[in-house]
Amino acid sequence: MSQLLGILYKSRHFFLFLALQIICFYLMSKNNVYWDVSFFNTTNSVVARSLEVSQKANEFVNLGKVNNRLADENAALRKQLTDLQERSTGIPGYHPDSLKVQRFEYTVAKVVGSTHNLTDNFVTIDKGTDDGVRAGMGVISPQGVVGQVAYANKNYSRVYSILHSRQMVSAEVLNRKLRENNTVALGIAKWDGTNPQYVRLNTVDRFKPVAKGDSVVTSLQNPIFPPHVMVGRISEVSNTSSEAFHNISVRLSTDFSGLIYVYVVKNKLIESQQEVETNPGIK
Amino acid sequence: MNTQTILKIAASVIIYTLLQVFILRNLVFFDVAFCFVYISVILFLPSATPTSTALVIAFITGILVDMFYNTAGLHASAAVMIAFIRGLYPESTFSQPGPGERNCHLRGRDGDGAFYPVYRYPDFHSSCVFILRGSRDLQFFP
Numbered sequence: 001m002s003q004l005l006g007i008l009y010k011s012r013h014f015f016l017f018l019a020l021q022i023i024c025f026y027l028m029s030k031n032n033v034y035w036d037v038s039f040f041n042t043t044n045s046v047v048a049r050s051l052e053v054s055q056k057a058n059e060f061v062n063l064g065k066v067n068n069r070l071a072d073e074n075a076a077l078r079k080q081l082t083d084l085q086e087r088s089t090g091i092p093g094y095h096p097d098s099l100k101v102q103r104f105e106y107t108v109a110k111v112v113g114s115t116h117n118l119t120d121n122f123v124t125i126d127k128g129t130d131d132g133v134r135a136g137m138g139v140i141s142p143q144g145v146v147g148q149v150a151y152a153n154k155n156y157s158r159v160y161s162i163l164h165s166r167q168m169v170s171a172e173v174l175n176r177k178l179r180e181n182n183t184v185a186l187g188i189a190k191w192d193g194t195n196p197q198y199v200r201l202n203t204v205d206r207f208k209p210v211a212k213g214d215s216v217v218t219s220l221q222n223p224i225f226p227p228h229v230m231v232g233r234i235s236e237v238s239n240t241s242s243e244a245f246h247n248i249s250v251r252l253s254t255d256f257s258g259l260i261y262v263y264v265v266k267n268k269l270i271e272s273q274q275e276v277e278t279n280p281g282i283k
Numbered sequence: 284m285n286t287q288t289i290l291k292i293a294a295s296v297i298i299y300t301l302l303q304v305f306i307l308r309n310l311v312f313f314d315v316a317f318c319f320v321y322i323s324v325i326l327f328l329p330s331a332t333p334t335s336t337a338l339v340i341a342f343i344t345g346i347l348v349d350m351f352y353n354t355a356g357l358h359a360s361a362a363v364m365i366a367f368i369r370g371l372y373p374e375s376t377f378s379q380p381g382p383g384e385r386n387c388h389l390r391g392r393d394g395d396g397a398f399y400p401v402y403r404y405p406d407f408h409s410s411c412v413f414i415l416r417g418s419r420d421l422q423f424f425p
Contacts, residue, residue: 013334017367020342024363027349027356028415047350054305 068108071261074142075106078263082226100269104226107131107264109139114161116196116256121163123147125262128155137224138265144230144253145169145189145218146262157264162199162231163191163256171201171231172219177209185210186219189231189250196256198235201248206239208246216250223270284336288329296344299324304351321348321358322408325366334370341366354416361411365404 008015059066086101109125127133129152139146139159147161160167173185187204201216214234218225236249267273303321311317324344328337345359352358 013338013367013370016335016338017363020338020363021360023342024345024356024360028354028360050304051351054309058309 067261071108075108075263079104079106085226085228103267103269105266105268107133107266109133109157109262109264111259111262112156114256114259116161116163119193120165121161121196121256122150123159123161123256123259123262125157125159125264126155127264128152128157130154132266133157133264134266136270137267138226139262140225140229140265141254141259141262143255144232145225146254146256146259148224149264159262161256162189162252162254163196165191165193167191169225169231170219170222171216173201173204173208173210173214173216173234174228175209175211175214181209183208184219186221187216187248189216197252199232199250199252201234201250202245204246204248206244206246210234210237210246210248212237223267223273225265284329284332292324292328292332292340295324295327296340296347300344300347303348308351317409317412319358319405319408319412321345322362322365322405325362325369326404328369334367337366337369338363357412357415360415361408364411365408368404368407 082104083101086096086103107127109127109131111123112126113124115121115123123139123146125133125139133149133152135149135151137149139149145162147159147164147167149157150160151158162169167190169189171187171189173187178185185204185208187201189199189201191199204210212234216231216234218227218229218231220227230253232250232252232254234248235251238247239245299321303319307318307320321344325337325341328340341362342359345362346356348358348362349355
């Protein structure tokens, strides 16, 4: 008997090993089948919390990548939105050509420099001709209109901000009265060089009903920007009886001091439109 | 085994587990190259540590890692296996000399042969992990 115990004692390590392995295999098989082991997995609250902390650190490190991805996704969604808007014009009998519906394309660009307190302000973006950016293309931000590409080299482009003395945007006012009357209040948005948060909306007919708070968006007659991109909201309307136009001040929706990402808008049909408009054969 | 040794072992368990769980868990190259640094806890145990103690330490470390990997028992099993094999080889093949021993094991008694097994342990551990995991994924367990 004592010899037997002696053998058992000699091989105690082996028995402990065996016992632990049996526990391990029990856990493994249980974990595999029922998914109900509540302690030895990541649903354990301590484990879950520490994993959460490490995940947060990961997220923080990846923020830049996530930003880029979101910007790309936004560009894609914006493209779909314009396509849909263009397709459903709501005018009976008018069926837009699919080529025309899909004429706008977006490229995401990062702002690498911008000014907003000079007379002529520019925005510099990190996309150039290599990415298909050409002079004359429109630039919008998630909040609204930014401007128009002035010059593009291989890797970078310079953009006329709407806060530039020579930059104008064809715009229209949106409100319910205008929609009911089935008219459009077209105007030209231009910066007067004073306050970088406000632009003037000129040449809006004084008989068109516009009021404070109405949205000002890019117009349908605009070859550079897709229609109905936000410009801003009317902050002030005044007119004297002797004037032909409203005197409108618009608060810009784009915050030029906080630009991070912008979309460069490419109109694939702009050349054919300009060819029609400036044909020298027609006097 | 004095208090200092126990504290050292406890610290190594905690540090290697944290390293494994928070850093190396995210470093899996090409979805195939795993890094299981936590077995250093077992490999760097003082050579005088009895096998039973080594088994228990291995089990605890393995279970801690398992909790984060959502693989209850898998790493524990492989680690216990390593700790058991460690006990089968003469103590002098281990890297940490006990009290009064000279640190002469690196050359080994007969060339590289005596030290060879220590290098094989990580391979053995990885084999265990992958075989167990494979059999688990293929649902060999009831």
